[in-house]
Amino acid sequence: MSLSTDGRVTPVTALAVAVLAGSMSAILVRWSAAPSSVAAFYRVLFTTVLVAPIAVHFHREEFGRLSRRDLAFAALAGIALAVHFASWFESLNYTSVAASVTLVQTQPVFVAIGAGFLLGERITRRTVGGIAVAIGGAAIMSFGDAGQAPLADATALGNALAMVGAITLAGYVLAGRSIRQRVSLFPYVTVVYAACSLTLFALVGAQGHEYVAYPPVEWLLFVTMAVVPGILGHTLINWTLEHVESVVVSVAWLGEPIGSTVLALALLAEVPDAVTLTGGAVVLVGIYVTSRGRDAGT
Template sequence: MAALAVAVVAVSTSAILIRLSAAPSGPMAFWRVSLTWLLLAPLAYRSRGEFGKLRGRDLLSALLAGVALAAHFAAWFESVDRTTVAASVTLVTTQPAFVAVGAAFLLDEELSRGTVIGILVALAGSALMSLDGLLNPGTAPDPLVGNALALAGAVFAGAYVLAGRSVRQRVALVPYVTVVYVVCAGGLLAYTLALGDPLFDYPPREWALFLGMAVGPGLFGHTVINWALAHVESSVVSVSLVGEPVGSTLLALLVLSEIPGLITVAGGAVVLGGIYLTSRARA
């Protein structure tokens, strides 16, 4: 539980670090994932015997998870620059709802009444948050597109979770995340090169931010969350991650002086309520 609390605080810094960086979203995401993988390389070497368990369907699932994670980062990093931190982080956290829908169609898991209610509540909150961009156009550069990208990021995050769900029951953490991070970095590299963004021409401040993204949200955030799943019930992990939008919004207020509008706050509360209902119903 202590590790999970640290992980939630760590992932809450992600949007703030993205906003502080002046680099394009593609290189930012690429270096975050690449540096996270490099930090895990010594552990991957010690666990090299476990890589042999990634065969056939498990290897394919890990590859698909890496592609989905790359799409998630590409969409969400761009979202943070277009809408408010509160809206972007809250909307991207709706991924449990998309996981529930995907599990029903792909894994034949039953959608309970409580799950459906939770999903509908989360979607209603998302629609309410999108109204802020229409009624208060000065709150962010392009809030409607930013909110849409955040929701797309949530869909891809849901695909990432679904692709890796069964693999983690048979394969150790480090080999699995190593394969996922390498594939993800490859996808983000192709995305960056396709856009023509530079990979290396950045000042020391940007490299410090890239490293901060890798150490904080990458190593102490998502990697620790994956570790915690072996020791804490998945329902507890899902509900705990609802704390990320709250932490990010508070940090945005303190670091960026970004005050969310009342509609964003109200919509965010509805979204978080929907995620909580979905997680409880699935538990």
């Protein structure tokens, strides 16, 4: 694993920053009073606005070399990412931060399943074991956090929405995995974020929400979502994949549920119950085993 690329920033440092920034995402969503789809739309739109100039300036020629197939799969990845954001943001209205963030991080489990069935990759015994453990932990979590969520009687709905977010995030990863082997980071994320923004724009309209009638504090939160979990989290994690083994990134990203839970305790006074914490720990173990099983190939 390389620890330095230019003497100024190391991939390990970047990975730590990305995990910490990603841990803020759920907190920012909770602080926002805007509809979930609106918050998701502006997070992605402002992220697109920030990365597109860099992509055009430094990779202008690469855009012209993108094949129709790559564009189609990048657009598909963007649509999947839009559904991920919409469902996950909405889940935070119904379940606790600890449950929502942990369940949405089960995406490596669904990536492993999808890679096996759609890409013909061999699913190892360790991977199967990890998947089983993660699913068991998710089942345990379904019984937790009664009375802790914003709408406690709908906790099961929130957990289900978080799982939808995990499945669609896995779809985003699978759709874009082969493209990233041929296309640089910024051109790729620009196309993906643009498709994601258009999808969320349509969803906001379909739901009948206002596009611009929000107070200044909401616009500040939208921009912060784009900069912190968007650029410093999501985009930076994509950069680290070029310099750090994927299994290291996958395991390190398990720190996000822990970070989000601690931040929710400190900033939202949200204390997860013992059942949720137990189930969450089991889920994280399952994700870890799944990631290691895919990496080991045994």
